[in-house]
Amino acid sequence: MTEKLRIVQMGLGPIGNKVTQYLAERPNLEIVGAIDTDPAKVGQDVGVLAGLAPLGVIVTADIDAALGGGRADVVVLTTASSMAKVHDQLLRILPYGVSVVSSCEELSYPWQTQPELAASIDRAAKKSNAAVLATGVNPGFLMDFLPAAMTGVCRKVRKVTVERIQDATFRRIPFQKKIGAGLTVEEFYKKVEEGVLRHVGLTESMHLIAARLGWQLDKTEDIITPIIAERRVTTDSMVIEAGNVLGVQQLGRGIMGGEEVISLVFRAAIGEPGARDRIVIDGEPAIDSCINGGVNGDVATCAILVNAIPVVAKARPGLRTMADIEPITCW
Template sequence: MDTAPLRVVQWGTGAVGRGVLRGLLDRPEFELAGVRVYDPAKQGLDAGTIIGRGPVGVLATGDPQEVFDLDADCVVYAPLPGSRYGGDDLATVCRLLAAGKNVVSLTGFVYPYARGPEFVETLEKACVAGGTSVHGTGISPGFTGEKLPLVLSGLTRRIDHLYVRECFDFAGHPSRSFVRGLAGFGRTEEEYLAMLPWARGMMRDLYTESMHLLAAGLRVELDDVDLDHERLHAKEDFTIASGPIARGTVAADRWTLTGRVGGVPMITIEVAHKADARRIDAWYEPGYALRIQGSPSMALSLGEDWLTNGVTAAAGHALNSVAAVCAAPPGIRTSLDLPLLPGRFAEP
């Protein structure tokens, strides 16, 4: 028996948000209910126009209240993180949940339990009020640092240490607000240092959730998580998809998180970003690496070409989560709670 399509709102139309929007319009199990934008130039535009297509009859709004008032089953929440993830984003997501809308987030909420009981209680109250669920997803965080290691860990009899490493090349990333605004590339040292406390807090918040989700999946409890950071500067002027990078400005960074149990390092996650990997040869090549020390030990390395488009992958992971989140009981739903979320073949 045919079922009615799920009515879904796309919140945020950056690079990933536009990818989700294309999927919402292309896949018959969804009906686009609304679009929330931040750029004044997009307000009032048809959703189809925003992604370079013909009109579809849904106009974008810059007023969040219009989204809270909509009749919708789910909101795919995909803005850049707010002043601090957990502040503005927590308040907004809770309003959506309390208004009766399930939330699939591409901005954190991968494992909210890592944020402490007050954070969890706030989310759970909103879920109860609206009869809704919240799920954080994406690719990193959301998949490569959590789901993939847990799947491969099923081959082990004993784990002594788990190491995950990701290196991202932003040369082709189209969003200036992401590459310069969020990552800080192309900023002077002084400008970068001014944003570093915020960036450090954001990375700790986002990836500490990944660490604790991994630990929960492996049935251990972390005592603490350390965060180390380093950066590199451009040795020459160059231009990437999001704009110019001047010589001497920040062009790469690396974040290392270490989770300990009883003082012993158990989980390490390394995340490196490069404005253009062809011009920055430090550290390692773009791609993914996983090492599990134990019985048996294992190692997996995937080069840059293991994934043709990370932005599209993040959007796909969110889209494939929507139906399961809408069907789940009210509350926080992590990847440990939901079933396998496969993609689907194109319509013939």
């Protein structure tokens, strides 16, 4: 890789801006374009938006202007969690023959959940000889790729359990709000019903694991419950009364032949003890792997998006997932 890869950053929310920072510090990458529909961002320098010195790249709302002329090799797409939205954007991006790395959670393994949209993206990518990959720390790595890869040394696997336990006490306030910290239980369930309080990706992670193990799941479940304060809890930013919500527990269950063969346990709450990323494989050999303290999600998601770029740039054309792409490493 003597030539620099030319990158267009599309979607300049918190993740997109952080990605810009990471892109700018890699000597083998060059940011050649930036796209966002927000009128407040259009016309600004993408470096300045990311809190850096100007990079000489001005944000446009016009995909065709940014990608015309064949200046880009890879688009980093950090616009939405929803597959439907990202599908329409991809169908405008891919004809330019550029590959795409995306943070879209639903795109991380959409073959079971949204097969028509997945097939449509796959066709468009192959037609343009480009590859598309959605990844992130979770979904993408901790609760799907890593446990699947761990089974590589197993003769047999009976069950896969993954725990991602996070203490939100010292996380950003938007993260604390996202997990429902400080809400009443009623407010919590209202937000769950509205679909705004939910970690997106557990179902996709289960399907990735099952596909790689050759398992035909009968069904998957994704159960959200609040973690409730037993006594008043005070943090730097809020007071949570006893009986109110410290955070969220989300349980992914993959059922095959009446047995729970995949268990994904996601907990993020104020004061949550035992922060960790743990993988337990009930198999031969049995494996119990633990990252004590867990992996910081904000850094890790942006890092794996940037680390994926050179791998996606030379991947087989089509819609790839973490289940069928060469290893992504820091480089």
